[in-house]
Amino acid sequence: MTKTSRRTALAGLSAGLLAMTALTGAAFAQSINLTYLIPSGADGVAVAEELVKSFEAANPDINIDIETRPGGSEGDNLVKTRLATGTMADVFRYNSGSLFQAINPQQFLVDLTNEPWQADVQASFKQVVTAPDGTVRGAPMGAAMGGGIYYNRDIYEELGLSVPTTWAEFMANNEKIKAAGKVAVIQTYGDTWTSQLFVLADYFNVSAKDPNFASRYTANEAKFATDAAALRGFEKLQESFEAGFFNEDFGAAKYDDGIRMISAGEGAHYPMLTFATTAIAATYPENIANVGFFAQPGDDAALNGLTVWMPDGLYIPQTTANMDAAKKFVAFVASVEGCDAQTRAGGASGPYLVNGCTLPADVPPAVTDMLPYFAEGGQNGPALEFLSPIKGPALEQITVEVGSGIRPAADGAALYDEDVRKQAQQLGLPGW
Amino acid sequence: MTQAGTAELATPVPTLKRRSPYPGWFFLPAAIIYGVLFLVPTVASLYFSLTRWTLFNSTFIGFDNFAQFLREPFLIKGLINTVLYAVITSSLKVILGLLLAVLLTSQVAARGYLRSVVFFPVLVSTVGVGITFTVLMHPTNGMINEGLALLGIKGPGWLTNPNLALFSVALVDVWKGVGLATVIYIAGIVAIPKDYYEAARIDGATKLQNFFYVTLPLCRPATVTVITLSFIGGLRTFDLIWAMTKGGPGFASDTVASVIYKQYQSGFYGLSTAGNVVLFVLIAVLVVPLTMLLNRKEGHQ
Secondary structure (H helix, E strand, O other), X not given: OOHHHHHHHHHHHHHHHHHHHHHHHHHHXXXXXXXXXXEOOHHHHHHHHHHHHHHHHHOOOEEEEEEEEOOHHHHHHHHHHHHHOOOOOOEEEEOOOHHHHHOOHHHHEOOOOOOHHHHHEOXXXXXXXXXOOOOEOOEEEOEOEEEEEEEEHHHHHHOOOOOOOEHHHHHHHHHHHXXXXXXXXXXXXXXXXXXXHHHHOOHHHHHHHOOOHHHHHHOOOOOOOOOHHXXXXXXXXXXXXXXXXXXXXXXXXXXXXXXXXXXXXXXXEEEEEOOHHHHHHHHOHHHHHHEEEEEOOEOOHHXXXXXXXXXXXXXXXXXXXXXXXXHHHHHHHOOHHHHHHHHHHHOOOOOEOEOOOOOOOOOOHHHHOXXXXXOOOOOEEEOHHHOOOOOOOOHHHHHHHHHOOOOOHHHHHHHHHHHHHHHHHHHOOOOO | OHHHHXXXXXOHHHHHHOOOOOOHHHHXXXXXXXXXXXXXXXXXXXXXXXXXXXXXOEEEOOOXXXXXXXXXXXXXXXXXXXXXXXXXXXXXXXXXXXXXXXXXXXXXXXXXHHHXXXXXXXXXXXXXXXXXXXXXXXXXXXXXXXXXXXXXXXXXXXXXXXXXXXXXXXXXXXXXXXXXXXHHHXXXXXXXXXXHHHHHHHOOOOHHHHHHHHHHHHOHHHHHHHHHHHHHHHHOOOHHHHHHOOOOXXXXXXXXXXXXXXXXXXXXXXXXXXXXXXXXXXXXXXXXXXXXXXXXXXXXX
């Protein structure tokens, strides 16, 4: 081969490559590929798949690929890293509230304040995806959740128990369940995050006694260790452990074991967020009718109410190359059709935050039990992480310690205050 | 012949004084890779350890991170756990590795097969081993405790008992790493000249005397290698602990590396970088004297 002929061959090859890229470029223009990043977990993936399917049916020119990421703090890290390096998917699902504030929404997320669908989004949700500059940067994905206690209705019926409205009644029920030879309270420290529920779901009771706790806490004035009401959450965990109410393998069991046990009646109570209703419906549909739900009781029956978690948000990073298509998808999720698709895939787990969305008539009892707290005369309030930007990252390890009898409640609360201080300093809040 | 030999030896000397035929540019690729992947991150991490860093922006805060890191409630426990873990794993690897190597260099049946069986766990992914053993060590449904139950023994919560978790992980680490120690010892034992054993036999040494007075002293270099490797590995240990307990229950099996990782995971990037600087210093402080000590003794032999 001479030099000239080699050059010609190269030129021909590159011309061919150019032609090919031009062709594929044209093909891309006809069908847009979006990526959609969600936390892994069977129920979440099923909902995402149904949403994508319905959306693609209505928009044949847009194709969406679902990517999954780990949940928990590992997932937080991944989201932050991908945002910081400009490699975030076109649309992603992530927490609202304090974790939303920690990803620097003003710098990284597309401003969605003026999207037409925002008119139908409830103000309580908008507030938890609002950046410090007052712009709304997210759309609701999923239903409002309650943090409280699932109970097995079969066991309650068998032992003739009634739903408790005070902590003392709850403990009395537990005694009877234990006396009947059953597991009273399911704990699953194999997934450490599940250990936080007794503390986090107690926040309605804290705020019922001190409505200003959140702002004092943010301002470095109120502490878990020194505020009697706030300390109760840790104490409740300790009391339940010391009374021997937990399942034998509580240290190693995982969240998936927890939902199996509560639905199959292997345990009577499981403190959890109500998003688990979707998981129970998907994994144990034959037992979903056995699972009921109540708010974590406080010390006063008159102040019985539900601690509410706002659902995740959908966000669009500013680095997306497909802004219009991404906005179309977000608008779809935040519409009535979007709610219906979610209900089809995972069943209804609670009230949606989009006006006009309705729940089907045949919702599971765990959802029915939750609705009175939202109805007239019912009481509910947001969890602390939606009222304050500070949530200490080591809470789940501390609650595992308190719930395993390694550390007493007061010590655990003091340690958590230390952890909170570190987080507040990292956020650069005034007064720390 | 001798003349030719000296002539050949003499010729390279002047070339040393001449300029090398290879230009210095040949170092460039290696220098760039080393600089970009090692020097730049190292210097950058020294800087970021002095800042409060959110990945998005950083503020210089002096030595606050180091003060905060040294105040971490579980740092002391993590430090103790780290050293404990390194000592347990490296000493068990030395003892078991040596015994296995003696066994596998003697005339046992299926020697080749047994050697590969012992080495096999080294090849398996650490995280895979961790997850497998987490399942086996489950307090009620795990195969280990179910086996013990058949014998009428109630097995402990291997990974859920705060006093036991670290030791359970260390045992798994030994199971996984002992193969490498064995291979190093086999090489060391095979290299011992047969003459010593012959002389010992003529003197009427027993097998035990053979082991203590011939094998053990003569495979000191292997011992030094095994101790250094497994001790450093133990100090830096992270993957197995993270796969099995995530430092738990609570903080019971935290090591320095897992404390650092948790800071990183929580978004305290500056703080975790400061922790890495501390870990680097700690390893240097422990391992440099250890290596010097072991090597000096070797020199005296």
